[in-house]
Amino acid sequence: MRFTTGAIRVEPDRKHVVLPRLGRLRLHESARKLARRVEAGTARIMSATVRRDGGRWHVAFTVQIDRTDRRPAQPGSVVGVDVGIIHLAVLSTGELVPNPRHLHGAQRVLRRLGRGLSREAGPDRRAGARPSRRWHRARARLGRAHARVANLRRDGLHKLTTRLAREHGTIVVEDLNVSGMLANRRLARHIADAGFAELRRQLAYKAGWNGGRLIVADRWFPSSKTCSGCGTVRTKLALAERTYTCATCGLVLDRDLNAARNLAALAGEAVDARSGRESPNGRGADRETPLAGQVAVKRQPGTAPAGQTGTVPPQGRTTNHILTRAH
Numbered sequence: 001m002r003f004t005t006g007a008i009r010v011e012p013d014r015k016h017v018v019l020p021r022l023g024r025l026r027l028h029e030s031a032r033k034l035a036r037r038v039e040a041g042t043a044r045i046m047s048a049t050v051r052r053d054g055g056r057w058h059v060a061f062t063v064q065i066d067r068t069d070r071r072p073a074q075p076g077s078v079v080g081v082d083v084g085i086i087h088l089a090v091l092s093t094g095e096l097v098p099n100p101r102h103l104h105g106a107q108r109v110l111r112r113l114g115r116g117l118s119r120e121a122g123p124d125r126r127a128g129a130r131p132s133r134r135w136h137r138a139r140a141r142l143g144r145a146h147a148r149v150a151n152l153r154r155d156g157l158h159k160l161t162t163r164l165a166r167e168h169g170t171i172v173v174e175d176l177n178v179s180g181m182l183a184n185r186r187l188a189r190h191i192a193d194a195g196f197a198e199l200r201r202q203l204a205y206k207a208g209w210n211g212g213r214l215i216v217a218d219r220w221f222p223s224s225k226t227c228s229g230c231g232t233v234r235t236k237l238a239l240a241e242r243t244y245t246c247a248t249c250g251l252v253l254d255r256d257l258n259a260a261r262n263l264a265a266l267a268g269e270a271v272d273a274r275s276g277r278e279s280p281n282g283r284g285a286d287r288e289t290p291l292a293g294q295v296a297v298k299r300q301p302g303t304a305p306a307g308q309t310g311t312v313p314p315q316g317r318t319t320n321h322i323l324t325r326a327h
């Protein structure tokens with residue numbers, strides 16, 4: 001349910017919101033960050049959307065925000081990011097970003113509940129059978145577990161993307177989740193793909209906010225098959241090979257780290273291809289300076305242009321809040 005007119009506001013106690021028709025609703029957690037911005041005049045609530053997901057009610061506000069210009073801590077720094085399953089991500093800096101705590105446990109629960117659901121008597125149209133009450137309960141449990149896995153992973157991704165966007169001037173990711181294809185188990189694959197799409201979405205707008213840029217590698221770029229040491233491209237790389245071994249230069253490196261380094265190396269080429277000239281200091285990323293003084297423009301989440309142009313995209317965002325029972 002979406003509200004675009006009428007009085008939408010956060011109560012002074014920051015624990016309640018008022019929506020048209022629904023009235024005063026209690027929030028599960030404080031909306032202090034949003035309230036602070038509204039009170040300071042740097043944010044204006046445009047609309048509110050109420051939906052039910054994973055057994056919880058949520059309200060999402062679309063907000064116009066005035067943001068101050070930011071610069072990454074290291075504007076000339078480039079980082080390649082390879083998203084995986086075993087790790088949340090592998091960075092070209094050599095850092096292995098672990099999955100959020102409890103994620104593996106939550107995934108195990110997910111598989112168990114999935115098996116449990118399949119044992120219950122579900123709907124059968126040919127037999128005209130309605131699903132049993134136990135089936136409904138099992139399905140609700142599975143839905144909540146799915147939401148929890150998605151939440152854990154999204155939270156981990158937010159922490160990662162915020163850190164990357166604040167630190168590095170240039171972030172390079174793949175166009176497709178190539179390393180995610182490693183795991184052919186359907187569940188793991190599905191979760192990694194969802195995480196990959198989310199990572200790119202977050203990096204696109206956060207790079208813009210922080211004055212950096214996001215480069216998306218061409219989908220045919222062989223990030224996994226290329227040697228990050230000498231550039232030799234292998235014709236074949238078995239899915240099970242976790243270590244990249246180069247017959248030409250003798251490089252032996254973790255497969256994902258090799259891919260991440262190849263992605264990072266793309267940054268220089270991307271700059272050269274676009275501008276056709278070298279920057280004075282020879283470091284292309286330094287020339288990607290953000291444009292000053294932007295005015296907030298409303299946009300839907302997920303449609304922000306990738307920060308490839310080096311300009312700051314229109315600023316707008318959605319904040320999500322969990323609702324408790326209405327009072």
Ligand SMILES: [Zn+2]
Binds near residue numbers: 249251
């Ligand atoms: Zn090599």
